[in-house]
Amino acid sequence: MLFENMSMAFSAIRVNKMRSFLTMLGIIIGIGAVISIVSIGDTMRSLFADLYKDVGVTQAYLCVGYWIDDRRMSDYFTLDDLERVREVFGDSVTYIDSAASTGAEAVNKKTKVNFDFTGIDYNYIDVQPVDMVYGRYLNEGDVLGRKKSVVMDVDSAMLLFGMENAVGQTFRTELYGNVDEFTVVGVYKKEMSPFQALMMGGRSDRGSAFIPYTLLTWPNDYFYYLRLFASEDVELNEFFDQLKAYVANIKGRNPEDMYMETAMEQMNSVDTVMGGLSAAVGGIAAISLLVGGIGIMNIMLVSVTERTREIGIRKSLGAKTRDILIQFLTESAILSACGGIIGILIGVGLVSGIGMAFGIGAVIRPSVVVLAVSFSAAVGVFFGLYPASKAAKADPIDALRYE
Amino acid sequence: MAEELIRLKDLVKIYDTGAIKVLGLKRINLTINRGEFVAIMGKSGSGKSTLMNILGCLDRPSMGHYYLDGIDVASMTPNQLSEIRNKKIGFVFQSFNLISRTSALKNVELPMTYARVGKKARRERALKLLDRVGLLSRAQHQPNELSGGQRQRVAIARALANEPPLILADEPTGNLDTAASEEIMGLFSDLHKEGATVVVVTHEENIAEFTDRIIRFQDGLVISDETRGGEGSAV
Structure with a gap:
């Protein structure tokens, strides 16, 4: 019976092709919009997730709160503090440094390039992997010996030296008032998606390089921030709370006086914003589904009236109330679901197209697609209910007499 | 001798139009036996259409009883x-009423x-019935591709689908020319000879002549009921 109803529904839809299509249009636009918006939201979230994965999701910055008025010398961190944290938290901390960075002009003969120098420990490559193409990464000797060694990326090497393999090249720069000569020990390459490059601000006129963080502990080995990467295995919230409490304790501060920023929190807030945005725009799109549903109800009412005589014939041949009800419900559900499927194809096509144009892998969740089809069918059933029950209740004599 | 198929007992139909009540049928008592070929005649407004609707279980009597095949259908629900x-x-209508x-x-x-007959059995029987009315070659044709007479034959095949004990035809030749009318009535005669009970509602004497019994209606009452043996002694 279900099969008969479906085949009847399809032939009824085929008979009025144009009308059926126009009726579906509301649903097509609604579902297309919902799918596009949700997928764009999902794609953005996944892009940000990738971005943060790159930055390191376990990364955190910690310092004494900037809002504290009675600033003390002990609020600053020392290399000893780093050592203590490392000892106390052991394997939970995979990397720790002073989060030091500075901008300065690097000079190679007549070439002057503005550089961002980031102070790192020798094992930074473990938490932020890069591909070394020439030379070596910074080693323990560079860091402990405060050697003026530099590792830079291929693009920066090109800027400053006009060649990729800049190993052994030197340049002069001024850090904290001292002009020194630095030697390039390694050149790396980092693969970035166009989106990452965009977000990370890959400015082509500025160089960037890693130097030992021990060179940037100004003044006199004091620094304001701790930067660390937690191990992937620890429960982050708990770990960060413990860390905050410990650091507050050694600094003679209350945990609430400490300021902590974690990549995870940022990621969550981006997620929340994106999620909220998707929900809001999705909600507006859902209104078009409602309008589409009303369109279906309208056309089904017309269809029921037009086919009054057919309903009468069917009833005279033994169709029960339920048979007629199901026949028309099936028709409106199929009408609506067809609109939904076309809408999905359009939505998915649109999002994939945009993704392809920007070189981004579009994220289309199958659950969203399934939900959209079911929802559109449900819209059809809901808005078909009234016309179908009107049809089912028709009196066979009146219906047979209808011209 | 014969087994009764239809029995109307003190059957009354009142139309309530709001302001006035109209008596459509006034205490009808009527019996039709299995295997009869009956014409119900009357002018428009005589009550024959009302009777037709009640006999066809499309409408319910206001009072009285209608036994069809031994079942009192007067108090049944629409379903x-x-x-x-x-x-x-099995219905055969004036305007064919094919979908x-x-x-x-x-x-x-x-x-x-x-x-709820299975798909295969349904198809087999439908083809057999179309063959029976001589339209096997037109099985895939749509109603608008068939002539009036052909359409009515399809309707007759449809009426026979579930092997109903009663074939009820409401002015079956009303929209047909003479040749097609005779063809259709011939088909009913054949069905009758094969043992079917056929009731034809008509206002045309020449159509009624095909039948064995003519029941005449006027003002909601049976005014005559004559059974004829074989050939027509027309009134």
């Missing part, structure tokens, strides 16, 4: 009446679909 129509009655844009075959299958 029960649907079931009775499906199993016990448009649907093949002859599908039209004949329809009553069996509502009787």
Whole structure:
């Protein structure tokens, strides 16, 4: 019976092709919009997730709160503090440094390039992997010996030296008032998606390089921030709370006086914003589904009236109330679901197209697609209910007499 | 001798139009036996259409009883009446009432679909019935591709689908020319000879002449009921 109803529904839809299509249009636009918006939201979230994965999701910055008025010398961190944290938290901390960075002009003969120098420990490559193409990464000797060694990326090497393999090249720069000569020990390459490059601000006129963080502990080995990467295995919230409490304790501060920023929190807030945005725009799109549903109800009412005589014939041949009800419900559900499927194809096509144009892998969740089809069918059933029950209740004599 | 198929007992139908009540049928008592070929005649407004609707279980009597095949259908619900129509009655209408844009075959299958007959059995029987009315070659044609007479033959095939005990034809030749009318009435005669009970509602004497018994209606009452043996002694 279900099969008969479906085949009847399809032939009824085929008979009025144009009308059926126009009726579906509301649903097509609604579902297309919902799918596009949700997928764009999902794609953005996944892009940000990738971005943060790159930055390191376990990364955190910690310092004494900037809002504290009675600033003390002990609020600053020392290399000893780093050592203590490392000892106390052991394997939970995979990397720790002073989060030091500075901008300065690097000079190679007549070439002057503005550089961002980031102070790192020798094992930074473990938490932020890069591909070394020439030379070596910074080693323990560079860091402990405060050697003026530099590792830079291929693009920066090109800027400053006009060649990729800049190993052994030197340049002069001024850090904290001292002009020194630095030697390039390694050149790396980092693969970035166009989106990452965009977000990370890959400015082509500025160089960037890693130097030992021990060179940037100004003044006199004091620094304001701790930067660390937690191990992937620890429960982050708990770990960060413990860390905050410990650091507050050694600094003679209350945990609430400490300021902590974690990549995870940022990621969550981006997620929340994106999620909220998707929900809001999705909600507006859902209104078009409602309008589409009303369109279906309208056309089904017309269809029921037009086919009054057919309903009468069917009833005279033994169709029960339920048979007629199901026949028309099936028709409106199929009408609506067809609109939904076309809408999905359009939505998915649109999002994939945009993704392809920007070189981004579009994220289309199958659950969203399934939900959209079911929802559109449900819209059809809901808005078909009234016309179908009107049809089912028709009196066979009146219906047979209808011209 | 014969087994009764239809018995109307003190049957009354009142139309309540709000302001006035109109008596459509006034205490009708009537019996039709299995295997009879009956014409119900009367002018418009005589009550024959009302009777037709009640006999066809499309409408319910206001008072009295209607026994069809031994079942009192007077107090049945609309869904029960649907079931009775499906199993016990085969309708043939003046305006054919085939479902448009649907093949002859599908039209004949329809009553069996509502009787939940399996797809294969349904198709086989529908083809056999179309063969019976001489339209096997037109099985896939849609109603608008058939002549009036052909359409009515499809309707007759459809009426026979669930092997109902009663064939009820309402002015079956009203929209047909003389040749097609005779063809259709010939088909009814054949069905009658094969043992079917056929009731034809008509206002045309020459159509009524095909039957064995003519019941005349006027003002909601039976005014004459004559059974004829074989050939017509026309009134």
